[in-house]
Structures are given as structure tokens and as C-alpha cells.
Amino acid sequence: MGNEKSSSGAPMSPSSNKIPLNQALVDELKTLQNNIRENTISLAQRAYEIRSQYLAEDGRRYDAEFHKWWAAHDLETVFGKLPNFTKYAEAGEALEKAQLGEYRDRMPITLTALHQIAQLTPDELKLCVQDTYTRLSLTDTPKARKTPKPLIHPETTAAEIKAWKNRWRNPKPKPTEKRRLPYATLKVHGSLYDFDNKGTHSGILTVGKLKKIHDALINSMKPFNEYVLLETRFDALIEGHNKREEQAQERKRKKAAEKKRKKPKR
16 A cells, blocks of 8 residues: 555655654645635635625615525525524625725635624724734824734634723723813713614614714814813714614514414414
């Protein structure tokens, strides 16, 4: 019998059957890792294209044609449950909007990390592929490290991205901060949390409008950063909106299931 070979084509030692720790093995492993990243990114981008074309008008549900296709071809074996497909799609949307191009090979290889990237704004994402920036307030100029250390790289974890996002969006003032005298109070419309019986948002204040208010507020205060410390509850409000949306969708599902059970059989 001839000498056995590894998948890299490198011969295995006939005496020990150990895989040789050589350059051929290194090349094989690097190729496998790169394939994981490329396939994950490609799946995410394709999922985004599908979702953008088969999402219902309310922007929350997939249309009947999609559900029929999904069930007929057992696509849970590819993506897992439908919410997991949506995570792929959201990650693909973030990558599409960021127009990464030259940074494609720096993307993480796990879906959880890519999904966290999807929660970043395009501006935040572009910062993260350059360095791990910090700031002392929302209106402060981003501060780079002496030696650039990009937050996003192939080994970045979802937890690291989430932690940076929280620090970036909710910077903690130093104990010696002088901008501490109460000055103004802003409150937003409570309809941000309003959902109808169909599980659709029905309020006049949408997440998109709140984001515009948030950005406008930060930009208007930047010239006065030396004198004014701006703090917002933007992320907390968005989390509250998402939580109530999930609750509304769950009520809708339970109501539909109950109606189906009560429907008389013919």
C-alpha cells in the first residue's frame, strides 16, 4: 500500500501516521478558514437579497411565496430556524451598506459576530475596521490608539463588538468631569412603543425618525462639546421598542393559533 496523504496532499509519516506539521498543512488550514469566512459572508449577502425582495409591505413578515418555498425545500437545514435566516439577512444588509470592499477579508467568520456588526451604523463599522476608537462623550472627537488595533478582524467575537458598541454609544464621564450642571430635558413621543393587534407598529414616532432626531441632536451639540455633556437613552428606547414588537408578534401568533383551534372542521 502507498503512503497515506492528508487532505492537503502532504504524505503522512508511515511510522506514526501523524500529520506532518509543514507548510502544506498551514496552507490547507488557511484555505479552510478563508472558505468559512467567504461562505458565511456570501450566505449573509444572498439572504439579504432574498429578504429585501420577499418581505411583506409591513417590513416585518415574509410573503406567502417565500414561506411556501422555504417549507418545500426544507431550508432550515441550511439556515436553521427562520429567525436565524433573518440574522443572516441583517448581517448581509450591514455589509452591503458599509461597502467594505478592501475590508472583506477582515470580517469575522461567525454568524453571531456578523449579526453584531449588523447592529452598527455604517459610520461605526468603518471606524471599527480601522482601529478600536474611544470617546469621552457623544459629541467628542473619536480618539485613536497610538498603534492602530482594529476592533473587527477574523477572530473578533460577538461579545467584543457588543461591548465596544455599548461603550461607544454610552460613554462614561470621568470622575473629574466638569460638565455636570443640569441644563435641559428632552422627552420623546410614547407612541414609539405602540403596536396594533396585527403586531404592526402604529405610532407616529418610528425607529427611523428617532434615529434622525438622535443624529441631529448630536451634530447640533458638537460645536459646544467643550461646555455641554450630552447623554441619551437612544439604545434603551430601541431595545424597549424591539421588546414590545416581539411581544406584539407573540400575541398575534397565539391569537392565530387559538382561532385555528376553534375553527370548526368540515
